[in-house]
Amino acid sequence: MKKVVVPLGPYHPLFEEPEYFELYCDGETVVDIEWKAGYNHRGIEKLSESKHWDQVTFLVERICGICSTSHPIAYCNAVEDLLKIDIPERAKYIRSIIGELERLHSHLLWVGLAGHFLGYNTVFMWAWKYREPILDIMEMITGNRNHYAMMKIGGVRRDIDNGDIDIIKKILGELKPKLEMLTGSVIDDPVLAARLKGVGVLTAQDIKDYGAVGPIARASGVDIDVRRDSPHAAYDLVEWKVITCQDGDVFSKAVVRLLECFESIKIIEQCLERLKKVKGEIAIEIREIPPGEGIGHYEAPRGECFHYVRSDGSSRPVRHKIRAPSYVNIPTFKTSCVGETIADVTIILAGVDPCYCCTERAITVYDANTRKKLFNGRDLITLSQEKTKKLKKRLGIKDE
């Protein structure tokens, strides 16, 4: 049988940044996958060396539009590690609140998109509708729906008004039953189970080999979470638990993300309650950064963000190394996609939760020998949706 190369990208709504995948297919089955990155390479590590320590916080916020507070938290953790300082208690709670609100909206965004790729547009509509009030809370607290600019070395830049706390709690309270309904509708759905269980499986050994992190690791039974393992912000001051699943398939990844939303709400509610009582400063003043090295990490919605900074005592970092979670999660495709069908690859790639800052769609399937176009991006999503429809028919479930 002749092999077909299926290029995915560089611009595709599945990917968090323009990236390029080449799927080598034998008939419907993927036999190998190649990855090429760099389409969105902005040289942020180099840029960081030309910015003041305080400016870098805003620079790293621009790494990702969806998890835009994770990089500043990780960076501030790194500099605070270098300085060996602890931040004020009120700032700790505010950091956790912003971090968890971000996780909530990021996970809901993923659930919606995953629903769309599988032909469950109701899930897509619900998830994105329920995400909206969270962005409203963000706007209320920070003034922005995204890029909150809340973090600062030594604390946070803006306080949360105690008068807003009850309103935020009310919005979250209203969100909870809706989230429960959404979670139930995904976890209990027989078609989704048939479509996602056993697809794109990663074992704990694969996770170790690739160093994968976040919900990808936790869905394979690897119990790691920086928030618990390396306590910072308010994560050791409130009650919550790390969600893990054992199967390592796309279904487990969905379950982990959905259940994490409830933990996030639990963390936010406790932090808000404490904020009412904790008074005092929200940041300590840093006058200079002495020579030295610092490492900071933070559990972003997609996994661990890692920052390493080195100072020579001047006003700028001499080296700033950043490792985003997708950098180690994406290479797992080499294991998870091989042996699967093209229709499933769409959801396996989406299962890693790349974010959606690029909306242009430009994928086309070429015949490897004649270079003749076979399908485009829309056709591939249709292929995935068709598979769900067929499954529904087989299971005797009527289409929506």
Next chain:
Amino acid sequence: MGTLEKIKERFGNKIKKIFMHNEKRAYIEIDKNHLLDFTEFIFSLPGVRFVTASGVDNLDNMEIIYHFSFDPEDLMVSIKTFIDRNNPEIESISNIIKGAQNIEREMYELLGIKFKNHPKLTRFLIDELPEGVYPLRKNAERQVEQ
């Protein structure tokens, strides 16, 4: 026995310097010839996770820092090696840790460090740069102007 004790017991005087920034951050300096032994041993310890590697241009030499996280202990062990800047070459650890392939390719591209026995040492991020220009080196701007 803690992770650090295990490393100290196994390698003893092969460790050039050990520096504890605080109880969660250990920096161990080693000779580049011992890199594979260290990597193999550290990657076999329980609870280990390879995080990433940071390449640094110090102008008089090049430095690579391999970061390993021991999540159950909340410990980050960073293995430091120094290599000659005029002939930056070091063994690849990708054959021990699959997840190190891309970061080594990135360092090859941005800092010009050659990794011996790497399974696929090709450009990964930027295609257009002329050969010999390495953006993360401290004299990169001057190189581009020339």
